[in-house]
Amino acid sequence: MAVDPRQRRAARHAQPATAAPRQARRKPPITVDRIIDAALEVVASSGYDALTMRSVAGALDTGPASLYAHVVNKADIDELIVGWLCAQLVLPEPDPATWRAQIVDVCAQIRDRFLAYPGISRAALAMVSTHLDVLRVNEGMLAIVLAGGIEPQTAAWAIDALWLYVSAYALERSLVTQRPGQEDDDRVIGRDELISRLTALPADRFPQIRRYAAELTSGTGHERFDFTLGLLVDNLAQRR
Known part of the structure; x- marks a missing residue:
């Protein structure tokens, strides 16, 4: 026989129900x-x-x-996150025929990882890391350059220079994008305005800057990055 809902209600009011103990949510x-x-x-x-x-x-x-x-401390976290970023990089099998393109590609991967986390390249600049994932990238870059026939001492210093440039480039880009109130900041000016200011400089003191203002302010995307990497890598090729 079905219990009348009114009886259920009366029963609840007649005697407080004993609730099951709530278990705290564990973090x-x-x-x-x-x-x-x-x-x-x-x-x-x-x-x-x-x-x-x-x-x-x-x-x-x-x-x-x-x-x-x-x-251990904040520096330990820095090394861990740089190691994590390095673990995401894809390293090619060194190829003497394409070593220049390979090393440029690895540098571009590092750049893009750094740019995804604004300012994080400061951590890379401030450390000499023995993290295995960072060393994996150093090992891979060194193997690529050595495969290109570069003398070991030159190759070792070249890898350090490439890391420094990529880190500094990413840091500069991050500083610009992270600047508070960028749209209203009078320190941030467009290219046309910059060219206008440069060409308005006194001709007797700044003749070259006035003449080549367009060239000095040119470059979109990562064109300057690609240009500088090309200089570094092409110079390595000439040292063989």
């Missing part, structure tokens, strides 16, 4: 991988300047003290 454990993910999230959303132990802990909904069981 996922802190791990190195989660710290890396949180650090990258901070950089992607707020830029590298915002990356601190406190901001990473905040992204994980915990306190900074919780991180020290897994990382």
Whole structure:
């Protein structure tokens, strides 16, 4: 026989129901991988300047003290995230016939990874890393240049120069895009206005800048990046 709904209601009011104890939601454990993910999230959303132990802990909904069981300090996080970025790079099998194109492609991959996380190349500039994923990239780049017939000492210094240039280029681009209030900032001017200012300089003091203002301000996308890499790599080829 079905129970009348009114009886059910009366029963509920006559005696308080005993609710099952609520179990607290457990937070996922802190791990190195989660710290890396949180650090990258901070950089992607707020830029590298915002990356601190406190901001990473905040992204994980915990306190900074919780991180020290897994990382030594902020510099340790820097090395971890640069290592993570390097792990994403695709390294070719060194080919003596195409080594120049190969090394340029690897540099472009590094550039694009750095640009995806504004300012993160500062971390790469500030460290001499022994992280295995970073060393994997150094090993691959060195193997490519050596396959091109470059003398080992020259190849070693060339790899360092390429890292420095790529990191500095990415940092400069990030600083421009991250500048607060960029649209209203009178320090940011368009190319036409820049050419106008340069051609208005005193002719007796700046004849070359006035004459070549268009050339000095030219270049779109990554044209200047490609140009500079070409200079570096072509010079290496001439040293063989």
